[in-house]
Amino acid sequence: RYLSLLAGFPMCQVDEDYHDELERAGAPSVSKQCVKCKEATAAVVIRVGDTFCRGCFKEYFIHKFRAMLGKNRIIFPGEKVLLAVSGGPSSCSMLSQVQEGLSQNAHKKLRFSPGIVFIDEGGAVGQSAEERRRTAAELEAVFKATGFPFHIVPLEKVLDLPSKVLMAAPSPSEQPAGAYKTAVGHFLQSSSSSSSCVTQQEEKESSLPDVQESSTPLLQRLMASVETLTAREDLLSTLRQHLLVHTARSEGYSKLMLGDSCTRLAVKLLSSISLGRGAQLAQDTGFSDSRFGDVTLVRPMRDYSAKEIAFYNRLFSVPSVSIPSLDTKAPEKASIQRLTESFVIKLQADFPSTVSTIYRSVPNLPELNRTFYNPRPCCSVCAYTSFNGVFWVRTCDEQAAVRYRAPETADVRTLLCYSCQLTIKDMVSQSPCTAAGSALLFPKSTQEEKRKHVLVQVCCPLFRELVEK
Amino acid sequence: MAAPVAIHLEFGGGAELLFNGVKEHHVTLPSQSEPWDVKQLLVWIQRNLLKERPELFVQGDSVRPGILVLINDADWELMGELDYRLQDQDNIVFISTLHGG
Ligand SMILES: [Zn+2]
Ligand SMILES: [Zn+2]
Numbered sequence: 160r161y162l163s164l165l166a167g168f169p170m171c172q173v174d175e176d177y178h179d180e181l182e183r184a185g186a187p188s189v190s191k192q193c194v195k196c197k198e199a200t201a202a203v204v205i206r207v208g209d210t211f212c213r214g215c216f217k218e219y220f221i222h223k224f225r226a227m228l229g230k231n232r233i234i235f236p237g238e239k240v241l242l243a244v245s246g247g248p249s250s251c252s253m254l255s256q257v258q259e260g261l262s263q264n265a266h267k268k269l270r271f272s273p274g275i276v277f278i279d280e281g282g283a284v285g286q287s288a289e290e291r292r293r294t295a296a297e298l299e300a301v302f303k304a305t306g307f308p309f310h311i312v313p314l315e316k317v318l319d320l321p322s323k324v325l326m327a328a329p330s331p332s333e334q335p336a337g338a339y340k341t342a343v344g345h346f347l348q349s350s351s352s353s354s355s356c357v358t359q360q361e362e363k364e365s366s367l368p369d370v371q372e373s374s375t376p377l378l379q380r381l382m383a384s385v386e387t388l389t390a391r392e393d394l395l396s397t398l399r400q401h402l403l404v405h406t407a408r409s410e411g412y413s414k415l416m417l418g419d420s421c422t423r424l425a426v427k428l429l430s431s432i433s434l435g436r437g438a439q440l441a442q443d444t445g446f447s448d449s450r451f452g453d454v455t456l457v458r459p460m461r462d463y464s465a466k467e468i469a470f471y472n473r474l475f476s477v478p479s480v481s482i483p484s485l486d487t488k489a490p491e492k493a494s495i496q497r498l499t500e501s502f503v504i505k506l507q508a509d510f511p512s513t514v515s516t517i518y519r520s521v522p523n524l525p526e527l528n529r530t531f532y533n534p535r536p537c538c539s540v541c542a543y544t545s546f547n548g549v550f551w552v553r554t555c556d557e558q559a560a561v562r563y564r565a566p567e568t569a570d571v572r573t574l575l576c577y578s579c580q581l582t583i584k585d586m587v588s589q590s591p592c593t594a595a596g597s598a599l600l601f602p603k604s605t606q607e608e609k610r611k612h613v614l615v616q617v618c619c620p621l622f623r624e625l626v627e628k
Numbered sequence: 629m630a631a632p633v634a635i636h637l638e639f640g641g642g643a644e645l646l647f648n649g650v651k652e653h654h655v656t657l658p659s660q661s662e663p664w665d666v667k668q669l670l671v672w673i674q675r676n677l678l679k680e681r682p683e684l685f686v687q688g689d690s691v692r693p694g695i696l697v698l699i700n701d702a703d704w705e706l707m708g709e710l711d712y713r714l715q716d717q718d719n720i721v722f723i724s725t726l727h728g729g
Contacts, residue, residue, distance in 0.1 A: 191706055204705040248641060465725035469641060469696050481642050504694040
């Protein structure tokens with residue numbers, strides 16, 4: 160099935176010289192000398208035949224980061240840029256590159272003003288409060304050393320977001336700027352009585368996650384209501400993205416930098432197809448993603464392989480923190496995402512240009528012309544924008560483009576893209592969340608929990624739909 | 629007979645989770661008739677250090693694709709990979725680049 164997916168992929172558009180690279184890696188006749196300075200002993204093999212010494216590797220790595228930002232000209236001088244750091248090697252490497260760039264002399268210097276956000280997902284992956292505190296403390300030490308402002312936000316906060324924040328806000332030019340700010344203002348006011356509200360945390364320049372006790376079980380129930388690991392990973396990444404975008408907005412950042420490497424993006428790209436997110440590929444994996452309007456996502460690490468990053472971090476002592484995730488130690492076939500990862504990595508072992516070929520095909524995929532979305536209906540879970548209210552979906556089984564149109568009169572919040580419908584169907588199949596089912600799901604809910612339940616409904620229209628039925 | 633070899637092993641990027649979370653191991657490989665190479669080291673690690681789920685660390689004779697190997701801070705691809713003969717005081721690092729490590 161995966162092979163057929165690959166076969167349908169626009170590899171045919173790949174340049175001629177890829178064909179040589181695509182040939183199976185033969186017995187490597189690796190040069191022990193650096194191909195760049197032709198003097199020093201090589202330390203890293205980047206691609207077949209490309210061997211770099213330590214010094215040239217460092218130069219190459221740093222240059223690539225600056226070139227990526229320079230070429231795309233998307234970040235303006237003085238702009239506030241929020242770096243999403245998960246603690247993993249790729250985002251920590253991104254952080255070190257930003258530090259490096261800011262320390263350069265005048266003409267090479269990066270000129271934006273960075274901040275850091277870490278989403279603590281411990282509540283969703285089953286870490287104890289103690290483990291979460293330890294992880295946060297470890298990251299806090301890394302962040303403090305940079306001197307950048309930073310925000311440590313527990314994932315539970317996503318349950319408190321006002322629904323307006325979850326909607327894709329039109330970009331500033333399309334909309335009076337007041338509307339969004341008002342929504343956030345209301346949110347901050349209404350939650351300022353709670354002891355762990357975002358603003359207070361940020362005044363203290365982050366502090367350790369301090370989560371209301373009732374939120375964690377609620378988050379856990381939300382995660383547990385999804386049956387398969389595949390759908391759970393999809394839900395988690397959606398929730399994480401909302402909270403990242405929200406933090407950027409409420410703190411006045413107009414760019415959000417994500418640390419996805421090209422290996423990661425190749426996996427994401429192929430699993431997106433399997434998950435029915437094929438139509439949003441260009442947004443999910445491109446250099447920049449403007450689906451959220453006023454906050455643009457940027458992926459400056461998309462030219463680095465996981466190998467380059469791991470080597471750089473090791474050779475130049477970039478600290479990272481390993482944090483358990485949903486799929487830690489999960490077997491290879493536990494989810495579509497895991498299966499795709501091991502497929503891509505195995506293919507990469509035999510055909511060293513697999514990853515770069517997959518991800519370089521992204522720019523070839525059509526991105527829908529943004530001028531057509533006016534107004535821009537979007538999926539209320541993942542904020543994927545549809546084309547004139549129609550979600551185009553290519554299913555794996557039917558090999559046909561399915562045209563899915565939401566009812567004309569539908570409230571925007573009830574609009575769901577095909578993929579989110581699948582995730583949500585998975586939730587339905589496990590827990591009968593009818594009005595009665597919802598009572599089962601939240602048996603002895605307090606008033607506070609009920610309030611949050613309503614928010615969850617907005618955040619996940621699934622619940623809403625189910626309760627209405 | 630080859631003499632015993634004392635080496636330093638390091639696991640990172642999540643690979644340490646398969647070794648009870650312990651990242652650094654100083655080990656001495658016993659004396660044996662053949663000189664020690666990386667291929668034999670992988671077998672030894674499986675028998676003596678690996679705590680769980682060997683398939684997440686080794687596949688066939690080699691390491692699982694996606695796990696990088698550095699020998700004395702150099703890519704093992706430059707050192708002969710499985711055939712590299714271990715020297716006393718070598719530093720061998722395994723870094724997982726797999727998401728769920
Ligand atoms: Zn060199
Ligand atoms: Zn969606």
